[in-house]
Amino acid sequence: MPEQHRRLASPSRGASSRSRAARARQIADVLRHQITSGDFPEGMLPDESTLGKWLGASRNAVREALGLLGAEGLISRRQGVGTVIVMPKYGHGMNRLAGLAETLTGYGTVTNEVRAAHFVTNPPAVIAERLELTRSAGAVYIERLRWSDGLPLSLDTTYLAPDVGRLLLSCDLASRDIFALIEEMTGERLGRADVSVHAVNAGPDAAVLLDIPAGAAVFAVERSTRLHDGRPVDVESIQIRADRMAFNAVLHRGVGPAANQLQGSRS
């Protein structure tokens, strides 16, 4: 992506152009907040002059801000129609160790396109290490493209401990959540997961699968999950379309984790 790595030469830009750009960014921040908070339930933005009044900004600045939000994939400007919000985002709560399908219950049908599901004899060394197994034990690899409402939502690649993974290979991976299947097939509850959420530019392969432009911002989630007894069984990398999902939380200050109340909602 060499185009992306071209740096904007700030010294060559005039002060007025810089300040106009700053103003557009500030307006875009406010509008993004409104859009993702569900302030426009009809899915349309008002016209530029109304927005300008609300925002205390010129039409030119509003237009530039709408251009930024268009480039983010959040809105689309349609001739003769107006400014349309491309799609509402799902809110994924950081509240508990729920599989994506469980969390999205009520937000449309989530189905999985199973792209790979097989035993691998020589998994990456770090995967074996995370699973606390020798590499020669192998692992089960499952790759699923998750769809909701007829559009790709995320690309999930999962390495499972071989005994647990083999049990899942005979299961309905197209419509069931892996966490639920692990608990059902092993008879054990899942315990703790370590989760790390990154933002990255989609690589060419992930972009094709997720049907987004190469380089579009996506969430890259790393998640390692253990059974209730502490044994690691599941190491995942998930790339999620950031135009379709946000992570939400309600946080409280000055109190221990026990008093936190973290929850998800449609943003």
Next chain:
Amino acid sequence: MPEQHRRLASPSRGASSRSRAARARQIADVLRHQITSGDFPEGMLPDESTLGKWLGASRNAVREALGLLGAEGLISRRQGVGTVIVMPKYGHGMNRLAGLAETLTGYGTVTNEVRAAHFVTNPPAVIAERLELTRSAGAVYIERLRWSDGLPLSLDTTYLAPDVGRLLLSCDLASRDIFALIEEMTGERLGRADVSVHAVNAGPDAAVLLDIPAGAAVFAVERSTRLHDGRPVDVESIQIRADRMAFNAVLHRGVGPAANQLQGSRS
């Protein structure tokens, strides 16, 4: 960003090219996990043939995966040196309502370049609404570029309720955390914050300020914060360099929020 929105024409790519790209993506997922987990404390990746052995992959596939991670800004390949991890990411815990500076204590010096700090007479209508004020009450606008270890980390734009905001205008905004200042100046504790974490492509203005390529993936965090008595005082939009920060959590399954233990650590 028209280059970014060019879609890769998947039908024109051969099956072998697609499967090589998929393999590179899978390897990149594993390596990203290792890098962000701190598996390479010396800040260098082993050579391609060692990586190939660890990953059970060909050198070509490894090279392509390193190309993807290079495009993400995670690594840099230096002639005669090898593959260098560009910088470790800070881990930002979702555990409590901590300001960024508080969270980063111990991770180097965070300083703020105050780009704006003034009263605005006509704030955006939605900001007034979020602050539960009339628009004519005005608001205080603070824009800060946050630096750590000599590099930009985040761009924070904050609207404050006018009474609280005016108290802060005389404070040391360059080295103090806004949350701490609000509590100090009002004598009240902060209460709940609603947080929403998005991933977006940096717009041109934010990219210049954050010293990243235009279009690079950044976290866009929307945060509305209330005093302990429930009154909203602070509405923020924060853009964070995603090559320098990840959101971490430890989650537990099947239990209420009270048992969650969410924490941050250097990833």
